[in-house]
Structures are given as structure tokens and as C-alpha cells.
Amino acid sequence: MAANTLLVELGVEELPPNAIDTLSDALAEGLHRGLRDADVAHGEVYAYATPRRLAVRIEALNDKQPDREVEKRGPALAAAFKDGQPTKAAEGFARSCGVGVDQLIHLETDKGTWLGYREQQKGESIAALLPTILQKAIDSLPVPKNMRWGASRVEFSRPVHWLVVLYGNQVIDAEALGLAAGRTTYGHRFHAPEAIELAHADDYLSSLEQAWVLADRQVRRERIREQVLSEAEVQEASAVIDEALLVEVSGLVEWPVALTGSFDERFLEVPAECLISSMKANQKYFHLLDDQGRLKPLFITISNIDSSDPSRVIEGNEKVIRPRLADAVFFYDTDRKRSLASRTAELAGVVFQKQLGTLADKAHRSAAVAAFIAGQIGGEASHARRAAELAKCDLVTEMVLEFPELQGTMGRYYATQDGEPAEVAQAMEEQYLPRFASDAIPQSRTGQALALADRLDTLTGIFGIGARPTGTKDPFALRRAAIGVLNILIKGELGLDLRELLDLAATQHQELPYAEKLVDEVLDYMLDRFRAWGHDEGISTEAYLAVRARPVTRPLDFSRRLRAVQAFTGREEAAALAAANKRVSNILAKQADEVGSAVDASLLQDAAEKSLHDAVNSLRSSVTPLLGEARYQEALDALAGLREPVDAFFDQVMVMTEDQDVRSNRLALLADLRGLFLEVADIAQLQQ
Structure with missing residues (x-):
């Protein structure tokens, strides 16, 4: 097969600048997908675009598909012949293949024998394939808004004026958007408006640059x-x-x-x-x-x-x-002729959400939550309350109405001019931090309290009216709000209980149709965000599941456990202990009624179970202080020392012995073992 360069260019009137990259990449992907589906080999694919053109150059494109052997399956052999003679089914299949019944073959499958036919199918040329591939690629472009021009019924983002489809030095006979393909392109509208005849697809970039166009x-x-x-x-x-x-x-x-x-x-x-x-x-x-x-x-x-x-x-x-x-x-x-505080009355006329009231209502709710949080994290409650009352006032200023991206920034300037406390002014801007996952968090305690309160109010309110986000719709950006709360609590090292905060935020709303299970639902939703958060931090899904299995409601504590479990997975003892915990979990789940409340040392018989009992007791005394100080990685490192006594126990001891007291005592010992690990996480989940 021969190979050459393919060039496709669509000449248009000025495209929306923010749509150019998307359209250009989509055209390249559409052509690439079409060639791949047609099994036509090629080299690199390059997407080019300017305000007046979308173009794709594909190097080393084969001039045809490879020849292929095509296999067709007909009726089952039992239905194809009767008394040694071909049935109508066999004859009809043969006619569809253009051959006689005697030219058909038998195909052996795991479901029996069938009549079949194999033929060599010649690969189609790129000239024959490309018109359809190009049309499909153009039809699938994510055009932001279509328009028509002149008397044409053709629709596209902007009027189209020329189409180039060159394979090497040959024009491919194709049509798209009412245009016939050729080799004519055009340079800069003012510097070089004359037509340019491209001799070869490889000449594209250099020819345009000579005509004052940088197409790349x-x-x-x-x-x-x-x-x-x-x-x-x-x-x-x-x-x-x-x-x-x-x-x-x-x-x-x-x-x-x-x-x-x-x-x-x-x-x-x-x-x-x-x-x-x-x-x-x-x-x-x-x-x-x-x-x-x-x-x-x-x-x-x-x-x-x-x-x-x-x-x-x-x-x-x-x-x-x-x-x-x-x-x-x-x-x-x-x-500046008015203070921020004088604008609070205007917030009563701005709807936050029709079921949740106005921005004034939101400010009132957030003020109570922000004041509480500030008191918990060493901030000034009065500053946090004041910041919440003023937080949205700059939204009704002339500057922010003209430039919405200045929300918060202008609040800081205007609050400073009004003589508000420095932390209150700073919080005006910090309330919107973090704007995205890797963004900075508020640095002031007042800013942290306000940013948390505002997001918690939105989360409880929107969930409370039954508008939980779906996989494709999140109009109130609740995912971003939830991740923002987690980032502030973790990066700010704030050991606050999320359930307590959500309880407080929920009670600020007067009437919520779905209030009964609201806090549990929002809490689960927020803790589920740790999966994506952990992924960004290099933490495995299994480590996340191990921590998620425990009732941990303080995000800072949750993150510390996540890191500890992730580090633990790197130890050679991890797999064995995870498997042992999984085994223990399964045993205890089936024998819950027989598990003793405490281990009776006098009932321990085998050396292996005595050794495990001693190891568990010894480690409990050393691990408990570590757990109290949230030094989870050190705790798990210490518990890794249980691998040998655990392995010996399962190798040498029969847990489900006929003696009920001994059996119950051994189950209690396993419950003690599992309980030690559960103080950090359910490492049995590492077996997922």
C-alpha cells in the first residue's frame, strides 16, 4: 500500500474564539475515529485552527483498507439439509453469498455446526471511504449554535466558504456543508486575500505562513x-x-x-x-x-x-x-457613596432559591453557623457574624453587577473603606476560597468560618428541598461546595465534626420538605467526596473503603486515617493481615450470638492462641495512646507485628471447636484482634 498526507480544511467566517479549540479537536477526532473504524492505518494527526478555518492534517495515511477475509454464517447444518438434499434455507443463504450450495463450508462452533462462507474482500480506497468519514465527522461537531446564511438550508456555526480535501497532490471528490472539495484555500483577509492553490497537502502550513496566517x-x-x-x-x-x-x-x-x-x-x-x-x-x-x-x-x-x-x-x-x-x-x-451595611436591605430583594428564600435569608442563616464555627476554631465570633451579614452585599454594587468576577474582591475594598475590622474585610474575599480543588483556602479564622458556613447552608438547603445533584446535573455546584468544605477543614487542620456542623446548619432552615434524613444524607454525600479527594492525593480506592467503613465524621481525622492506611498498604505484612481480618470478619458475622464479651485466659489451651492473646493485650497498651493522638500510621506499624501470631493461630488453632465455651472464648479473642484494627480502619476492605 502507498501512503501520503491527508489535508482537510473548512474555510469559515470568524468563529467564536472560545469554541475554536473544541471544534478543531473534535474534527480531528472525528476523522481519526472514522479512519480507525475503517481500519485504515495512518501516522500522526494534527489539528489546526484560526478564526477563519478548521483544518486537520494526517500523515502517512494508507491509500486503501487492507484486504480482509469475511466469514458469514448461515443456517445450522441440521436445518440446511434434509435427506441429503439442501433445504430452502441452505439455497437462500448460498444465493445471498453469490455461490452455489456446494461452495459453502461447515463452521464448527461450541453450539454446533453451521453452514458458512468465506471470501476475500478487497479493501476500499481512501477516495471512496473519505466522503462518508468526513460527513460523519462534520455532523458530530459540537457546534455551540447553528445558523443559516443566504438561501441555503445548510447550517453551521458560521457561514462556510471553501473546502479543501487533498490526499497528497490529489483532490478527493467529496462534498460537505454544500461545498465541493478542492485545493483552493485563502490567506489573511487583509494582507493576502487572494486564492492559494495548494499543490500538495504537505505545503499547507508553509503556504499559509507566506500568506500571513499561522494556522498552528x-x-x-x-x-x-x-x-x-x-x-x-x-x-x-x-x-x-x-x-x-x-x-x-x-x-x-x-x-x-x-x-x-x-x-x-x-x-x-x-x-x-x-x-x-x-x-x-x-x-x-x-x-x-x-x-x-x-x-x-x-x-x-x-x-x-x-x-x-x-x-x-x-x-x-x-x-x-x-x-x-x-x-x-x-x-x-x-x-463608595454608600456603605456595605446600607445594602443589606437590598439583599431581601435578591432570590437565592425560591424555596430557600433570599440572599438576606441566607446571610441570616450563615451568620449563626459562622459565629459558632469561629468560636470552635479560635476565631472571633462577632467578626464571623458580621462578615456573614455583609458577605453578599457587594453583589448589588454597580462594580460587581458589571464585573461579576470581582465578587468578594470589591467586598474587601468596600469593607475596608467602611472601617470594618481587618478580618471582616479579608473574609469578604476569602469566602469564595477554595474556588477549585487545588486552590488556596482562607487564611483568616473569620474567612474560614464564613466560607464553611456559606457552603454548609447551601448543601443542607438544596438537599433539604430534594434537589440532590445527579451524575450530569449539579446546578448549585454542590460537589465543589462539599470538596471546598473538606479542603478547608483538612488544609486548615480544623478538627471539627461534620455531623455537628450539618446539624447546626440544617436547623437554621425553617421548613425543609426532606428534613427527616437530611443530615445523614448530606454527611454521606460529603464523605463520599473523599474517594475523589483521595485519588488526587494518590490514595487507593481500597484505602478509602477501609476508612469509609468506620463512623468517622471529622474530615481532618478521616484524611489522617486515609494516609495511614495508604502507607500501611506498602508494608509486606499488609496483604496477610488484610486477608486475616477479612477471614475474622466473615467468621464473626456468622457466629455473632456465640462471641464472648471478654477473653477468659483460663480457657486458652493452645500455645498459638495464648501467644496471640498476649500479643493483642501488649499492643493494646502501646497502641491506645497513639490512637488518642491520631498517630494512626504509627499505630498500624505497631499492629503489623501481629502477622506472625495471627498466622500461627489460623495454622494451629481450630476456632469452631465442639466445646462451646472454648469456641466462644476463641471468637472473643478474634473480636479483640479485629477491634484493634477497627480503631483505625477496616483493613479487611483492602482485600476488595
């Missing part, structure tokens, strides 16, 4: 990064390159050119976050910082043209950014 997304992205850093160096500043902004900007240009503009220093009187949000959200600018980390009155814009007069492009951007920053100044000045 990653190359274009890194070109922008390099240019931004270079511009910043000229300005003796450091550029802040937000990766999400970098991706978005690279989806807006085909030939990036970084230019530096400036704005009036008077705008710096506004908090830097306000200016940065305005520049990023509205204009897609990168901001610059001085050597003290302060915002400089400069910005870097990425132009899509290499202008002969860059100053005019810069001037245009400066003209556009001025009113945007002026708006930020106006919002800030307007907001």
Missing part, C-alpha cells in the same frame, strides 16, 4: 506569548499572561502583532482589579506590573494586522479603552 494554534499562541513578554521588557515591566485570555486572543487573530498602549494615570486611583477586569473582559488586553507588583498605566493589545503605521492602531485602542476605564471609575465612585 500552539505556534500562534507561543508567538503571542513571546511578543507580549518582549513588549513588557521594552517597558521595563512584567506582563501578566492569563492562560485563558491567551487562548481567547489566539482565537481572534491569524497573524498576531503585539502593540503597547497607555492610559491616564488618574485611573490608577481605582482598585487595580477593576481596571484589569475591564481590560481583559472588554478589550482582551494584557496588563503590566512594575517591579513592586503594582499596575502600570500600560496595556498590550494583539492586533490581527502588521500595520505600516502601528501608532494609529495604538491610538485607536487607547481611544477605546478610555471610556471603559472611565466607567470603572464611575462605578467605584458611585459604590
Whole structure:
């Protein structure tokens, strides 16, 4: 078979920048999947995209499928012949195969013998296969919103204007979205608008680059990064390159050119976050910082043209950014005319959830829980209560209404201006931490109390109205809230009891339709999050199940047990002791009525059971203090010493002896053994 490069390019009008990567990867995956299903071998698959094109290049693509032997199975042999003559079933099967009955074969299977037929099937050419593969790939694209254009009935994210399908130097005869495939592509809309005839699929990237188009997304992205850093160096500043902004900007240009503009220093009187949000959200600018980390009155814009007069492009951007920053100044000045506390009444008009009331109701509930938590963790209860009362007030300010991403940040600024205690102001921002699993947690006790109270209120409230998240729907982000609570309690080393906190949070709600089993349900849901949390920490599912089997309701304690069990699994004694615990568990489960309440040393007969009894008693005295100090790994390390006496016991002692008293006493000894391990976790689960 011969092999060559395949190029597919779909020319479109400007695509939504945040959809480009998804569409590009999906097109590449669709083509790859189609070729794989057709059993056509190929090399690397590359996805390219700009605002005006989606393209895929596939190297070393075979020009046809391999020939295959196809086996067909017909009727059972018993039904195929009667009195030595072929039945209608046999004749019909032969006709479907295009042969006579005498050319059929017998197929032996575990269910009997059947008539069959084998033939060599020629592999189809890539030219014959590709039109269908391409159509399926395009049909499966996750287009965010379809549109029609002109009189056409074709639908796509944006109007499409050309289609390239080249296999080496040959055009594949294919159609898609109302377009016939060809070899014509187009360069930059302004710098090189003329048609480009591609001689070969391998010429794609170089031909476009000569036409002022960087089709490779990653190359274009890194070109922008390099240019931004270079511009910043000229300005003796450091550029802040937000990766999400970098991706978005690279989806807006085909030939990036970084230019530096400036704005009036008077705008710096506004908090830097306000200016940065305005520049990023509205204009897609990168901001610059001085050597003290302060915002400089400069910005870097990425132009899509290499202008002969860059100053005019810069001037245009400066003209556009001025009113945007002026708006930020106006919002800030307007907001400062009122205190945060004066806005609490407005929260009564903002619905949190129709069955759970308004943000004012949520603030009232959270205040009680936050004050309690603060008292438990060495914080100031009055600060926590005040922080909860003010926590959502910045949501109704002009600045946050315009820039929602500034929630919490503006609360901190406005609370500081109002003369609120420093921890209260800090908590305004910290209430939203952690935003994701690896994010920082609140550092202040007031912030920790508020962040916990807010999430616990949401969890108990939403579960209480029966809106538990499903595998695909979690509109109130309860998974994130639950993991946030766990992270704060664990990383903050807060030994709080989750059941107690949930009880308190639940009682703040006046009426909940599903209140009866609410706390147990939410507790189970939150502790179940430890499976994913543990996975991120390198902890096995078996270790999680071992700890989950115990009634541990303090997340900090839960995490310490998890780490201890995970470390224990690395010991050579672990497998044997886990198996022994599983065996003991099974024995005790079947003989619950016969298990003695305590071991009677006078009933111990065999040396092996006496040895195990002595070892268990000895270890109990040394392990108990370790358990009291939550030194679980040391406790399990000590219990690992039980392997030899346990092995000897099961090798030499018959537990289920006919003497009922001796049997009961031996069961009590096994219960003692298992009880020692259960003080940490049910290591029998390590046998899962």
C-alpha cells in the first residue's frame, strides 16, 4: 500500500474564539475515529485552527483498507439439509453469498455446526471511504449554535466558504456543508486575500505562513506569548499572561502583532482589579506590573494586522479603552457613596432559591453557623457574624453587577473603606476560597468560618428541598461546595465534626420538605467526596473503603486515617493481615450470638492462641495512646507485628471447636484482634 498526507480544511467566517479549540479537536477526532473504524492505518494527526478555518492534517495515511477475509454464517447444518438434499434455507443463504450450495463450508462452533462462507474482500480506497468519514465527522461537531446564511438550508456555526480535501497532490471528490472539495484555500483577509492553490497537502502550513496566517494554534499562541513578554521588557515591566485570555486572543487573530498602549494615570486611583477586569473582559488586553507588583498605566493589545503605521492602531485602542476605564471609575465612585451595611436591605430583594428564600435569608442563616464555627476554631465570633451579614452585599454594587468576577474582591475594598475590622474585610474575599480543588483556602479564622458556613447552608438547603445533584446535573455546584468544605477543614487542620456542623446548619432552615434524613444524607454525600479527594492525593480506592467503613465524621481525622492506611498498604505484612481480618470478619458475622464479651485466659489451651492473646493485650497498651493522638500510621506499624501470631493461630488453632465455651472464648479473642484494627480502619476492605 502507498501512503501520503491527508489535508482537510473548512474555510469559515470568524468563529467564536472560545469554541475554536473544541471544534478543531473534535474534527480531528472525528476523522481519526472514522479512519480507525475503517481500519485504515495512518501516522500522526494534527489539528489546526484560526478564526477563519478548521483544518486537520494526517500523515502517512494508507491509500486503501487492507484486504480482509469475511466469514458469514448461515443456517445450522441440521436445518440446511434434509435427506441429503439442501433445504430452502441452505439455497437462500448460498444465493445471498453469490455461490452455489456446494461452495459453502461447515463452521464448527461450541453450539454446533453451521453452514458458512468465506471470501476475500478487497479493501476500499481512501477516495471512496473519505466522503462518508468526513460527513460523519462534520455532523458530530459540537457546534455551540447553528445558523443559516443566504438561501441555503445548510447550517453551521458560521457561514462556510471553501473546502479543501487533498490526499497528497490529489483532490478527493467529496462534498460537505454544500461545498465541493478542492485545493483552493485563502490567506489573511487583509494582507493576502487572494486564492492559494495548494499543490500538495504537505505545503499547507508553509503556504499559509507566506500568506500571513499561522494556522498552528500552539505556534500562534507561543508567538503571542513571546511578543507580549518582549513588549513588557521594552517597558521595563512584567506582563501578566492569563492562560485563558491567551487562548481567547489566539482565537481572534491569524497573524498576531503585539502593540503597547497607555492610559491616564488618574485611573490608577481605582482598585487595580477593576481596571484589569475591564481590560481583559472588554478589550482582551494584557496588563503590566512594575517591579513592586503594582499596575502600570500600560496595556498590550494583539492586533490581527502588521500595520505600516502601528501608532494609529495604538491610538485607536487607547481611544477605546478610555471610556471603559472611565466607567470603572464611575462605578467605584458611585459604590463608595454608600456603605456595605446600607445594602443589606437590598439583599431581601435578591432570590437565592425560591424555596430557600433570599440572599438576606441566607446571610441570616450563615451568620449563626459562622459565629459558632469561629468560636470552635479560635476565631472571633462577632467578626464571623458580621462578615456573614455583609458577605453578599457587594453583589448589588454597580462594580460587581458589571464585573461579576470581582465578587468578594470589591467586598474587601468596600469593607475596608467602611472601617470594618481587618478580618471582616479579608473574609469578604476569602469566602469564595477554595474556588477549585487545588486552590488556596482562607487564611483568616473569620474567612474560614464564613466560607464553611456559606457552603454548609447551601448543601443542607438544596438537599433539604430534594434537589440532590445527579451524575450530569449539579446546578448549585454542590460537589465543589462539599470538596471546598473538606479542603478547608483538612488544609486548615480544623478538627471539627461534620455531623455537628450539618446539624447546626440544617436547623437554621425553617421548613425543609426532606428534613427527616437530611443530615445523614448530606454527611454521606460529603464523605463520599473523599474517594475523589483521595485519588488526587494518590490514595487507593481500597484505602478509602477501609476508612469509609468506620463512623468517622471529622474530615481532618478521616484524611489522617486515609494516609495511614495508604502507607500501611506498602508494608509486606499488609496483604496477610488484610486477608486475616477479612477471614475474622466473615467468621464473626456468622457466629455473632456465640462471641464472648471478654477473653477468659483460663480457657486458652493452645500455645498459638495464648501467644496471640498476649500479643493483642501488649499492643493494646502501646497502641491506645497513639490512637488518642491520631498517630494512626504509627499505630498500624505497631499492629503489623501481629502477622506472625495471627498466622500461627489460623495454622494451629481450630476456632469452631465442639466445646462451646472454648469456641466462644476463641471468637472473643478474634473480636479483640479485629477491634484493634477497627480503631483505625477496616483493613479487611483492602482485600476488595
